[in-house]
Amino acid sequence: MSTLGPAGAADPLLGVRIEQAVVEGDLDAAIALLETARADETDPRTIRDLLSRLAELQELKGDRAAAARARAGLAAQIGASAGQTAPELVPVLRALASDQRALGDLAAAVATLEQALAIARTAALAEAIPPLLRELAAIAEAANDSAVAEAANRVVASHEESARRLEETSRAFDPDPEKEFTRVKIYYATDRARSGSAVPNEFYGGQRGELELGTATVSIPEQHRPGQIEKPSWWTFQFREDPERHVVLQSVTPGSPETVFGEMRQQATASGSPEAFVFVHGFNVPFHEAAQRTAQMAYDMNFDGLPVLYSWPSRASVMSYIADTAVVNLSGRRLSRFLEDLVAKSGATRIHLIAHSMGNRAMTDALELFALRYRGKNPAFDQVLFTAPDLDAGLFAEMMKTIRPIANRITLYASNKDWALAVSRQLHGDAPRAGQGGRSILHTAEVDSIDMTGIGEDMLKHSYYANNPSALTDILSLFWRDAPPDKRCGMQEAEGENGSYWIYSPAACGDDNVLLSTLSYLRRGSVASVKDARLFLNRFIMPATADPEERSKLEKALGKLFGN
Template sequence: MRIKRSIVAALLLCGGLALTNAQAAPDLLLVGDVETAVAQKDFDQAIARITNALATTPQQDTEVRLDLLQRLAMVYEVAERWSDAAQTWEQGAAVLARWKGERVPELSQWYEAASKAYERAGLTRQAFEQGRAAFAVDQANLGAAHPALVPARQRLLALATEIGDSEAVAAYQPLSRGRGRQANVPTVPVPAIDHINVDYGEVNPNNFARVKVFFGTDRNVTGSRKPDSYFGGERGQFNWGTVDVSVPRTHKPGAVERPSIMSFEVHESPERHMVLMSMTVLDGQEALQEMRRTLEQQGSDQAFVFVHGYNVSFADAARRTAQIAYDLNFPGLPILYSWPSRASTLDYIADTAVVRHSGRNLLRFLEEIVQKSGAKRIHLVAHSMGNRALTDALELYAVRHAQESKPAFDQIIFTAPDVDAGLFSEMVQTIRPIAKRLTLYASDQDLALSVSRKLHGSRPRAGQAGDDILVMNAIDTVDMTALGDDVLGHSYFANDASALSDLLSLFTVAQGPESRCGLVPRASNRGEHWQFDPARCNGSVWLSAMSLWHARGPQALDYAKQMALDAQASSVTQAQQEWQQITQALEQLIESAGPRR
C-alpha cells in the first residue's frame, strides 16, 4: 500500500505541497524507532510511539495522519492484534474518504486491508462489509467486468456464503459473457512479458493526448493488475517497459491533474486527469528496440532521463515524466528511472538506505541507453534524493568510459540535490568530462533539504542556496529561490514564469546561462553564480518560441512573423501582441544559438 504525495517535501520537479505555518515537519526518526521496537517485539512501545505522534499531529495534516494510521495498523498486524488492526485500517479509510472523496482509487487498498484483518479476527460480517466497500471503489474506477475484479468477486462470494447472505451470494456470482461489459474487455495476458490495459469506459480520445514513457525500475512487482500499483516500494528485479499516460486537452502546463474532492470527482478519467492507461513490461533488448523505432518515427535523436526524488511512487513519477515531456513538447524519448522509494512522508530514512543501492542499476541502464537506444543527445534530470543514485552512477560511468573522446550526455541537470555539498563537489569533478554542460538548480526555500541538513549534522546540502550556495567552475549554479519551494512545479509555470522554460532552453539549444531568459549574474563570497528572476522572463512566450524552434528550426522566425501579420489583419490585438513577443524571443534565440546543430 502506498500513501501518496507529501505535505512536507518541497519538491522542485515532483509537485509537493508547500507547508503552511500550521503544519509541522514530521518526526523523521519515528520510522527507525518503531522498526527497532518491532524487531525487539516491544509492540507496546511501537504502538505508543505512533499514537503519541498521532496525538501531536494537527488534524489538517491529513496525509501525515494517514501515514501514521497505516504504520499503526501494520504494527497491530505484526502483533497479531487483528481486530485493532482492522479498526485502524477502517479509521484510515474514513479519513481518506473525507479528504479525497469516496471513489478515489487508493481507498480500495484501505478497505481491503481492513477486510482481511477482520477476517483474521474471525469477524466475517465486518470482513464482508469492508471487502464490499473496496470492490465498489475498484468497480467505479475500472468497470464492473474488468478482469482485475475477479479475485475480489470470488472472495466476496465466499464471505457472503459463510455469513448466509443470499442476496450478496447472488450479487457476486461470476459474470457470464454478455453481462455488464465483460465481452468488450480483453483478457489480460500473464506471460513473462506483461501487459495491462485499463478500461475507462466510454471516453472521447479527442479530449486527451497519450504520452508514452519508457522506464527502467528496480522496484518489486506487487502482483497487482493495475498500472498504478504494479510496482511497489521495495527492491526487486530490474524491469524495462513502457507506460502510456493520458494528458487531458484542458491540461494546465506544470500541473499533474488528479481527481479532487473539491471538484466533486469520484473517479479518474483520462479526459480530466493524468492517468496510467496501460503498461507493458518488456525484455531489455525489446525495450531498446522500441526506443530506436520510436526515434525513427519521430525523426529525432534526443532523449531525457528523469530520476525522481524521495517520497514518490512509480505512478506519480510516471505522471511527472509525462507532464514534463508534454509541456516541453519534447521531440524525443521521455525515459523514467524509478528507484524503490516507499512513497511515504515518514520513510525518509528508509529511502536514504535504498537509493544508493540503485546507483549501479542506474549505471547499467544509462550504458544501455547510450549504446543501444539510438539517441545521440541524451539529457539527464534528477531531483532531490534521486541525485544520490545519479551521481553514484555517473561517477562510475566516468571512470569506466574515461577513454572515450566525446561526452556521452548532453545536458545534466541536478535539481535540489539532497547530497552532501562537499561530496557533490568532488564527484562533479569526475563527472564533468562526460557531459557537455552541468547545471545545478538550488533553492533557499526547500524544506526537505533543510530537514535533511539537520539529520546530517548541519552539513550543507548541494541543493541549498543562501550563504552556503555551491559555486564551482565545473557547473553552472542557478539560484531558483524566487520561485518558492516548487521550482519546476505547477503554479509558477501557470503564471508564465517557470523554470520549465529554462530547462527547455538547455534541451533546445544548450545555451549558457548568460543567454537564457530570466537569469541574472549574482556575486557572492563563494563566487559568481546565476539567479532566476521570474519578472524578467515570460515563460509561456519562451516555451512557445522554443517549441517552434524544435519543430521548424530557423524557419520558425518566418512562421512567427506571418502569424503576427495574420493576427494584425484579423484585428485580434492580444494574439498580435503574443506573436510579436514570440517573434522577438525567436530572434534572440537564433542569435544566441548560432547554426542549428
C-alpha cells in the first residue's frame, strides 16, 4: 500500500476506488475496501476518516447495526486520541443515537444522547445542545416503555441545572483586560458551502458552494508559542477550548462584499497600515484550522495590516486527495476574481500572497488569469510566496513567466523531506513537484528558490511555512523590506542540478523568537537600515542600561536580520 507518511496513512487513491464502487452501486465492494484498509491502518487521523465513511456506507446500505458498530468504533478512536470529552465526539454520538433509535434500542439512544449532551456542555458548544434536547424529548414522547421515557425526561430536566452551574464556572469571551488572550480579526473569502451548523468550528463544510465573504475572530493565548496552534489535550486534563490556553475560532460572520470590503478600508485607514496578506491553505484542511492558521501567522508576525484567508472546499480527509484536486482548480478561478476585488476595494496598497501545498494550484491558476487581465502599470502584489507547492515543476516554471510581472518578488519554499509531495510525485508518474527541494530544486529566473529542509522534523507536518518561527521570520523580512535572499538571515547560496538556489539554515540565525519579536518591532517603526535599527533599539526597545546579555542577543539579531 502506498502511504501518505511515516505513520502509514491510507493510499490516496483508496477514496477514488471506494467512490467508484459506490457510483456503480456496489456498496459491498466499497465497504470491503474500507474494512481492509482499516485492518492495515495505524495512523489515528486516517482510522477516523475510514470509520466515518464506513458508517455512512453501512447506513446507505440499510445495515444500521453495522453503521452503529462503525460509529461506536469511531467514538472510541476519538476518545482514545483526543479524550473522552473531545467536542468532535458530539456529532458522532448523535449519529450513533440515530442508529440506535432505528434499531429500536431507545434506552441505548438515551444514554448516548446524554453522553453527547454532557460533552456539549463541558466544551461550551451552546449551538449543539438544542438539537440533542429535541431528540431526547422526541424519544420520551414516542417511547412505549415508561422507564425509557422517564430516563429521557430526567436528562432533559437536569440540563437546566447543569447549564446554570456551568455558567457560574465558565470563562466568558467578552472583552476583559484581565483575560490572558488576544482576539485577532481576520477576513475571509470561501467557496465552501455552509454546513447548517452555527458552531464556529463547523460553520463551513467540505462541499462546494458559491463565493462568500465574511469576518472571523480567533483568540490567541498570552502564553502562545510562535508557530504553534495550541489545542486542548486530554493528557493535561484540558477538555474544552479555552482562549487563555488555546487558539480558538470564536466567531464566523458572513457579510456582503460591500460590508466586508468597507470594514477592510476602515481598518486600513484607522491602523495607518494599508497592507494585507492573503493565505490559501492546502489539502486536508478544514475551514476552522485554516482560520486559526491565518490568525496565528498574523499574531506571530505582529502584522498590523489585513489578514485574509481564502478557503477552498477541501474535504479535510486523507481519503479525499483526488476529490480535493478536482475542486481546487475551480476555486482558483473564484480566487482570481476575489483578488481583483481585493486590489480594487480593500484599501490595501501592499498585498502579499501565501499559498500552501495543494492551495498553490488555486493560487497559480488565479494569478495566471489575473495577469492576463491586469492592465495596471505597477505590480498588483508585493510578495508572493509559494510554500511546498503540490504542482508539476515544469508547469509551475512556465506559469511563473506569466505571473512574474504582477509581483514585486516571487519566493518558492521547498523541501527534500516533504512526504506529502513525495506521494504526490508517485501519483503523477514520478514527475517532479515544484515544492520538492534538494539539489534538484526548481530553478527559474522569475523565482527565488529556497530549500527549507533545515527546518527539521517539522517537515513531517507538511506545514513548515508557519509551524516554525524561523520561517515566519524570513516571511516577515520579505513583507518588511523586500529583501533578496543574500540580504536575509540564514541564507546560503548553493549550486544545484538546474542552477543556483538558496539553502535556509535556521541555526545560523540564533534565537528564533528573539529574531521574530525584534523584526516585528522594527517593521512597525519603518526601520530600513542597521544604523536606524540600532537607534530604534536604543530609543524604543532596550536602553543602553539594559541587561548586557539580553542586549547582546538583540544586537546580534539586528545584524542577522540585515544580512550582516
